[in-house]
Amino acid sequence: MKTTLFDTAVTRSYGTCLPVVAGGLMWLSDADYVAAAARAGIISFITAASFPDPDVLRAEIRRCRSLCDGASFGVNVSMLPKLVPGEKTADVFRLIADEGVRFVETSGRNPEEYMSILKDAGITVLHKVPSVRYAVKAQSIGVDMVAIVGAECGGHPGLDMIGTMVNSATAAERLTIPYLIGGGIGHGSQIVAALSMGAAGVVMGTRFLVAQELNAHADYKARMIEATERDTQLIMQSVRNTVRALANETTANVARIEQNNPAVTIHDLLPHVSGQHGRNAYATGDTSHGVLSAGHALAFVDQVQPMAQIIDRLSDEASAALTRLTALQSAVPYQESA
Secondary structure, eight states: OOOOOOOOHHHHHHTOSSSEEEOOOTTTOOHHHHHHHHHHTSEEEEEGGGOOSHHHHHHHHHHHHHHTTTOOOEEEEEOOSSOOTTOOHHHHHHHHHHTTOOEEEEESSOOGGGHHHHHHTTOEEEEEESSHHHHHHHHHTTOSEEEEEOTTSSBOOTTTOOOHHHHHHHHHHHOSSOEEEESSOOSHHHHHHHHHTTOSEEEESGGGGGBTTSOSOHHHHHHHHHOOTTOEEEEOGGGTOOEEEEOSHHHHHHHHHHHHOTTOOHHHHHHHHOHHHHHHHHHHOOTTSSOOBOOGGGGGOOSOBOHHHHHHHHHHHHHHHHHHHHHHOOOSOOOOOO
């Protein structure tokens, strides 16, 4: 059994050994990946949007449960920023509740209209937001925890583009519910830093893109290892849907379209940014095309390893950071010089 290095609201709520959440990854967070995280001592979430057929999603949840050996796992439900005709979000939440899933990660828009479904089922709700002001709103509608994912993150950093350090400190001043910090987090020392600033844990995504259990092509993982924190690009700011992704032909092309066409719309960009392009990259290893979410934590991605070994490294790094911090403490009262 793994030793619990920290005792926080995250480790207590999820029964994990480290206060780390492996956030849901579109097309990638399947039962194999999520169960590997669970067995390694953290929690992750199946991305419901990766399994649009309800029967397939139900089967994936059941497969995950069988692989988790009793450890905690959840389901991510990423909602579009605005309700659209024919949206099946409520049905997805009912399916999750019906399957007895205990933990849900929500993102995209305010989940208030679905909270009764989740709370009636006794589900713990972690809502992901891009800055503290949205976390305050989520707190007011009754979510259990919030994950605040800053400008350095892969995927959607929001419109405010507030950095992780500022999010960490301001959240402690403005929130009463437990919160997690994400965005550029991929080293154990950052876990200690986040906890010292008031967080109950951290969210990681990019760091786990080279997990052995992640069902992505070996060439895709090799590109993640080759890339550095300098190899990401922000696109889609012009349509108020900012994305940080691996810099490639697609991001360069989208950036040119945005620069040359001030009146560009999301419909103009869809042929280039469709999620199917990304899904193809994960399957084929061709990373030159597709919007492949990746954040500044590429700095810490250095080799393919089983999830359990990545978690062990994070734990060792966190322990070393604690030792350094303890060594800086002084038992001698400070006295001003005369």
